[in-house]
Amino acid sequence: MTTERECDQLLVERVQAGDRRAFDLLVAKYQRRLMRLVSRLVHDPAEAEDVVQETFIKAFRALRHFRGESAFYTWLYRIGINTAKNFLVTQGRRAPTSTETDAERAEGFDDADSLRDINTPESVLASKQIAYTVNAAMEALPLELRTAIVLREIEGLSYEEISEVMSCPIGTVRSRIFRAREVIAEKLRPLLEVSADKRR
């Protein structure tokens, strides 16, 4: 059985051997994941897409240096996050915090399929409130904390992989994830207490 990492490495080696189409396969595999990750940092979809394009171009140019000592996706994520951060710097702005856009996005959740399985109007409302609160809390986090918690909870990366992506020690990763959880907890605690009270 070939692991994802081994499969990616095979494709990388094919590119290094002169097979351009192998890189297209990596693009097809990672473009949506990268778009979701980058859009956590760069909210405008067109700008996020530009960042993703630049990320793949930079990765292609740098591929000759890739030796497979880390997984391809952690390397790619690292390029993506750095490209997004550089983009925000050149635009003279940071990733926006909680804004009206977030509220609009939260309203857009109304018809999300995953809400349809939840039974009562109260639980639907509670889930929507929790989802909105979590997303708003995430967006308001400093960039480094947001990146760390996204890579852990959503991308499922290990602390070691996150330390590679974020170019920081594992202890810093642990601290950033903890601090992100503490901030989210502050926002979420009242809602969770209400939900628990209603179940009693």
Added chain:
Amino acid sequence: MDMTKKTRELISALCDDEIPEADQELALAALDGEDGRQAWDLYHRIGDAVRAADALRAASVPDPSPGFTSRLAERLAAEPLPGKRTGAGDGADPTAQLGAVAGQG
């Protein structure tokens, strides 16, 4: 960092199966207390909530536009093939060549 905060950080790491061996005993002992159990429960609920919220949010994050792949393919076709690095040996650090973009693989 006071002891309580340090202990909560260890519980946070324990939730991720990322607790250093030297701290395992301390973290597990903290779970014997009410505060420790509450932190354990809360951090797991946050993880669940973050993933659930992301699943809902994903509906509002568009896939790359239809022209994305063709535009990228066009740009990639104009790039020279990366090839494989030779000469410097596997232990050399290519970070300098990559600049701030990314470290070595």
